[in-house]
Amino acid sequence: MKKLVLGLATTVALALTGSAQAQSKYPEKPITMIVPFAAGGPTDIIARIVGENMSKTLGQQVVIENVAGAGGTTGITRALTATPDGYTIAMGHLGTFSAAPATYPGLKYDPINGMQPIGLAGGTPILIVARKNFEPKDLKEFVAYVKANTDKVNEAHAGVGSVSWTTCTLLKGQLGVPKLNAVAYRGTGPALNDLVSGQIDFMCDQIVSVAEQVKADTIKAYAIASAERSPALPNVPTTKEAGLPEYQIEAWNGIAAPKGTPKEVVDRLVDALDKALKDEGVKKRLLDLGTVMPSATERTPAGFGALIKRDADKLSPTLAAAPK
DSSP states (O other): OHHHHHHHHHHHHHHHHHHHHHHHTOOSSOEEEEESSOTTSHHHHHHHHHHHHHHHHHTSOEEEEEOOOGGGHHHHHHHHTSOSSSSEEEEEEIIIIIIHHHHOTTOSSOTTTSEEEEEEEEEEEEEEEEETTOSOOSHHHHHHHHHHOTTTOOEEESSTTSHHHHHHHHHHHHHTOTTOOEEEOSSHHHHHHHHHTTSSOEEEEEHHHHHHHHHTTSEEEEEESSSSOOTTSTTSOBHHHHTOTTOOOEEEEEEEEETTOOHHHHHHHHHHHHHHHHOHHHHHHHHHTTOBOOOTTTTSHHHHHHHHHHHHHHHHHHHHTSOO
């Protein structure tokens, strides 16, 4: 009996040792970072900039995989239900992590208690933008025009629950036009293409996605929904300056892994993200796009988790009652 017990103890010890060794060698193969929207949108852009640098620290390539659908929840569901070994992670945002629970009652993941936050990758102020030849000349005219033409104005968004949908839902609620005609796309990239070509009237989206188009004068920007102007677009007024001070909202992008991912693996990913955001080349690319760099606390799992819950609590009442 004593030999049997010793044998079992040895077997368990060897198994635990093998598991620890496997974790200490992480990563031994490429890591898939799922972006839950089509290529070319703000989440995709930030994921590629940050993921490229993380690859250098981790010693394995971080491969971006775009899995669009259902306002980003299709891709996030796939990522967060994957094996919790650190080889499948996700770059989500305000919509997929904080807005989704109120928007999708049957959501198959729990961003508050059912996933492992890694860290915030960047804050992304929201802009109200329109096709270049849209009739209103400034934000005050835009507000008046939208209220007077609710039957013909078209709004674009990247799917129910996305940042573009979430932030424009807040805007429409404040303007008293919650049922304004909206056209859903599989990502901000395709929506922006139609905005540039003049097929859609306006949208609300992250500065990372629209800054270059605003600079190139292929679309117009009415205002940025932040307390201060962005250095990336210094000529775009804040919503307070432009006459709509109550509309203040900032989105963000961050990385998460499935719940149960080993601590050693989480630590490696946190370290790689932190090093990426400290890299001068990465910082310049993100800042040029208008990204707000996260604090040291926000880059941690605890800090990012707290941000997710804070914004979920703030958005839930409005989004739960919004037309879908």
